[in-house]
Amino acid sequence: MNGLQTAMKRKVMRSFYVAFDLAVIGVVLVLAGLFYVHQYGGFIVGRHPEKLVLQESSVVVASDGTVLRKIPLPESGYRAMAELEEMPELLKATFLAVEDRRFYSHQGLDYTGITRALWNNTMRMKVSEGGSTITQQLARNLFLNRDQNMLRKVNEASIALALEKRLSKHDILRLYLNQIYMGDGQYGVKAAAEHYFGVTDLKKLEIMQIAALAAIPKGPSIYNPLSDSELPRERRELVLSIMRQRGLITREEMLAAVHEEYMPPAATKSKTIGASYLDAVMKEASDLTGKSREDLQTGGYTIVTAMNTAAQSALEESFRNPDLFPPDGKDRQVESAMVIMDHRTGEVLALTGGRNPSAGNLNRAVVDARQPGSSFKPIIDYGPALESGLYTPESVLPDLKTAYGSYKPENLNGVYRGQTTMKVALQESINAPAVWLLKQVGLSKAIGFAAKLGIDLPEEDHNLSIALGGLHQGISPLKMAQAYSVFASGGFFREAHTVRQIKDSKGKVLYTHDSKQRQAIKPVTAERMTAMLRNVVNEGTGKKARLNRPVAGKTGTTQLDLAGISRKANRDLWFVGYTPEWTAAVWMGFDRTDKDNYMTAGSGQAAALFAAVMSKALKGR
Template structure:
């Protein structure tokens, strides 16, 4: 009997030791877990403080304040942040009633809710999202993925506790209401209010609209108001019931809201314009502010541009008309670019870098890559000699075939008159007088004059071929329009710009354009040049640029000059000109000009495009 008792006693002792060891292990695991929960959240918050600063969609507007583009965030959504004080109390109280009624009582975790969640999880043999407080939801959305496992729940709890230590309840709630996903690519209650109801001032939301917003977080894809099922309506009615139950609204207000029909905001014309313009404006804004493009796009900035929407629309509409362009090549489309400047202010009113511009695409309007041909003559030859005071439009110039060392320029038609007036030489775009005149005035003086118009030439351009537009690296339509704008404005240089103002997310002005205009050339030179350029349009090579208002301008053509290809084959077609209101430069050509892709049309095609765009764009001007 004593042997049996000894066996039983040993088994009991062994069981006790096993239980003790298990208890010690469990205690150690609990302590390790508590230590992990206590430490993990603080470490993560310390390592990624930028997560607490929400990215906000920046906005780019036209000159009249119309939104041209609301820039999506990297996660492909939109956010407009709002201070908690901008939100009505009913909105805040409703979200608290629906999402976390004990928000102001707990320190990040709702232990009663957690207990209920554990019971439910145990009963259903799964890990659910039950028991999450607003702080936990914020922690999950800012720092974690949506995996449903125990480690993620521990991390979430740890982060929630750390957030409560780091931030006030006010700041946590404000972050939550600005961060929460609200369906249809909208983040935060303000972005959702604008998107679903067309309301920017949150305090103008009515009871039904507040209930609709509070209904969304439970299932953003199925409960947002734009859903075509009954689910959004039923969820909204459930929220209204909670609002009534919590004493936030009366029974009468609840019934009125239940019967209020949701009406989406008036359809907005989502047709976007100005892809090239906006890209260039963002590039300009980065230069002006020193901020990266990503910072400008996600910092909630408002970038006000000088774009005239009517002008930009007229420009893009004309560029979609194939009849206004030369025939395409064998494997390429003829491309084009155009820039329009209000020379009275320097603002770029319209710009496109191609016939089918896309965001981030090649912007031919701002790249110095094309030879300007005879359109360069007023900048490098006739402007400098008029400024010298030794020549007038009536001065007689030499028109003879001549050699300047190895350089032997020729007139296109092969004929020479011996001499002709400066006005006639420009009007008919005759080459020999232009080269002779540049030699007379001197290349150095000519280059200094061009610099006053915004075109800096290099040492490689120190030769007489620049008289005919032989610029080493080429020029952009933007620089050509800038240069001619000085003639158009009576000799004043006003820097061409797109950005008028930049404001931060709080409405504070970060940058505002201030004109530093200067008298670059004499008013007399500008007046005489305008007179000669008007004769080019009225009687010379630029006749196709004629409009129902005075036009001054100059054509430009560069030849292909490839062996075995017709001498009529052209590489670049230009027209640069101005009306009393605006200056514009047009370029046409192929991205890669070769034996299969070249133009036989002349620069009259560019002049005609100038006329088509400017006529339509200026319809509203008397």
């Protein structure tokens, strides 16, 4: 009997020790869990403070205020930030009533809400409520992924507690209302209000609209107003009833809002234009501010551009017409680029870097890569000669086949007149007089003249071949338009620019273009050059550029010069010219010219494209 009692006693003691051990382990696990909950969130928030600064879509606008782009965020959506003070009290109160009634009384975790959710989920035998506070939702959206597991819920709670210690309730609510996904690619209540209702001033939101916005977070894809079902209306009515229960609106206001039909804002009719232009804008804005392109796109900046939407649309419409371009090659399309600028201000009004431009593609309008041919003659030959005061348009120049050491330039048609005037030499684009003239003026003076027009030539170009536009690296349509704009403006240099102003997300002006100008060349030089270039268009190689107003300009052609290929094969076609209002440069050619891909058309094709674009762009002026 004593043995049985002893055995029982040992069994009881063993059970006690096991229970004690389990209790100790349980206490240790609880303490470890509490330690984890209170430490993990602080570590994560402290390590990633940048997540508490929300990215905001920057906006690019045209010169007339037309919004050209709202730049999408990396998550492929749009966010417009708003301070709590910009939001109506009813909006804030409604979101709190729907999402987190005890927001101002808890410290990140609503234990009452969690208990209620656990009870209801247990009674319904399914997870139908989450009990997450606004702080928990913010923690999840900013720091965690969408995995549904216990560890993520623990991490969410831990980060929520850390956020409550670090931030005020004001800041948490501000972050939440700007961060929350609102469906259809919209982040935050400000972006959603404009997207779904066309409302930019949040304080002008109506009761129905506020209810519709507060209905979305529960299911952004199914409850946003554009969803093609009855679910958004049903959810909106539920929110309205909550607003009534909480005393936020009267019964009459609730009933009026219930019966109000949702009407989406009128869809914008404008086409997306200016892909190449915007690439140039972002590059220029980055250079001006020292900020990276990504920072400029996600910092909520407003970039005001010089784009003239009518001119840009006219340009792109013409570029879609294949009849305005030479035939394509065997396996490549003829490309083209064009720049239009206002020589009275220096503003780039329109620009395209290709026939089918898209963001991030090669922007041929701004890349120094093409040989300008004879369109370079006014810049490097005749302009410097006029500026020297030793020559006039009527000056007689030799037109003889001449060798300059190993350099032996030839007239394109093999005809030499013996002599000709400067005016006729430019009009007919005769090569021999141009090279002779550059030799007489001197390379250093000619290169200095080009620099005054915005073209700095490297050491490799200090030779006579530049007289005919043979450059080591090449040049861009933008730089050619910039140079000719000096002739067009009476000798004044105004920097070509696409950006007028840059403002930060608070509306503070970070940059405004300073419209400086300098007298780059003598007014008489510009006047005489303009008369000569008008003669080129009226009587010479640029006839196809003629419009119903005065046009001055010059064509340019560079030959393919490949063995076995016709001498009529060309690499580059140019026309650079100006009206009294605007200056423009056109280039045509293949990205890679070879025996299968070359042009037989002449530079008159580029002149015709100039006329087609400018006649539309200048209509009504």
